[in-house]
Amino acid sequence: MNKLVAHITLQSRQCKFWGLIVALLVTAFTASAEENFSQQVSGEGRPVILIPGLMSNGTVWNSVQETLTANYEVHVLSLAGFAGTPAAKNPSLEHTMQEIGEYIKKNQLHEPVIIGHSLGGFIGFWLAVNYGERIGKVISVDGLPYLAPVFTRSSATTVAMMQGQASMLRQQYRYFNGEQLEQQAQANISIQATAKQDQQKVLAMARHSHPETVGEAIYTLLTTDLRNDLKTVTAPILLLGAVGAFTNVSQQNAAEALYQQQLEKAPNATLIMNRESRHFIMFDQPNWLARQIIHFIED
Template sequence: MLKQKAFMLLCSAVFMLLSQSLQADEARTSSFQVLVEGQGKAIILIPGLMSDQRVWQQLATALKPNYQLHLINLAGFAGTPALSTPVKLTEVTAELADYIRHQQLQQPVLIGHSMGAFLAFQLASSYPQLTGKLIAVDGLPYLAPVFSRDSATTVAQMAPQAKMMQQYYQQMTPAQLAASTEQGMAIQVSRPEHAAIITAMAGASDPATVGAVIAELLTTDLRSEVHKIQQPVLLLGAGGAVASEIMRPAVQALYQQQINTISQARLDFNWQARHFMMWDQPEWLLAQITDFIKE
């Protein structure tokens, strides 16, 4: 009888440990969902603010015959359920690192669009041994200079504006979020069918999450961290919404300044593509990505 009780206690303890381990695994990946497609070298694709895997659909179709794609959807964006407390990008980065370890991915290529590119820069800076090549699709280590048009802009200068913007978005309804997104569509994409997808994704996003992430992007400057990246980096700039050719050198210099400390980094601009260049210039983007991965 004593042996039986001891065995039952041991089984109970093991069950509790396994349950705690499973809960920990769930918690680690709770800030995003993943769809895996294809076979081959691993590529992690991270969408931008208020977007999901739909932005990569055309690119993924072309890549998945030769690569294993890990398509990330962040909690609170484009219909992926929001967390009770909005996601923090620093936590997403740590969970992505855990995901790479648990899936035993061997230095996966990182491809990020806009906010997703910021996450890729943060992941590659924080965990340089885990990550492979990085392709930033119109996304930067520090967002604020894009708005200020000044590379000298600091986090301290942006803090009041970030707080104000977070409060502004928190008060929105999803319908208002969609309407606000639609108003700025001219710089996002060229074709109406793609504009409709972007608007729909915004309308399915959680305004509190959007506000919190925007505030974090405006007050997190990775420029002092990206020198830690050990793999080659390709930054692709979308210049299709630049008002005139006269402005191009200044825009290009602003982007270049953000990657100057990375030992193996280059910048290429497409002056026809708008922000969602995977829709505006899909063939060009695919060629850039495949050539860079194979180099």
């Protein structure tokens, strides 16, 4: 997931913390029987599922969808409660993951490629852990199997260490409104995307998200550590990291080392860092992203 290390103390870290998570983060999307997401399907061929990040909808994948539709059956998801997609009665990220897994089964999608951005990348890892026999390949676009070390800057961070702050954030988000979500996004919008028009897209999606759903998702990201579970995943994994928001090489190298540590248990994982792009690689470096995706799928 989205996407980056905050150089702040634990107390002052909170503002950047929220701002970074905000992004961890037009076509009409087809209504579906699923409660926790809607989908748009286009093209023919091997199935590919595109999952957006926190407070994003499927439109962030427009350029990728356009590239892939010529040769693949592309399923673009929009998750309930994010960026104008109606909230679900059960705003559970785990329920969303399970529903996507059942969607794969129900539609008999043979070894689909899962591509997720930020939170969507985390869901991709989670699907591979729980539905490994049905997943072909996983591509995570700046999303990690455990989010918290990005903020603590330590791979030694555990769920137990984050439990209190995760619970506090979940409670706080229940009282937010759309404007407050946008304000949280604004605090660190410069690390999400480079161009002003792309930054405005991120802010608009945040403003139209459902605060309680966002809070539940943040809680899950901070209290679910998939790093050790990756040892059971045989599907090929590609993690595309973005460190273009950092101002010097030492910061970029530190982030790359942290990303690599997240994949230590995965038997078949590759890390590729983009040192020019910010968190929304599909906005900043769409051609580079498309090349990496196609090369990995076809390899």
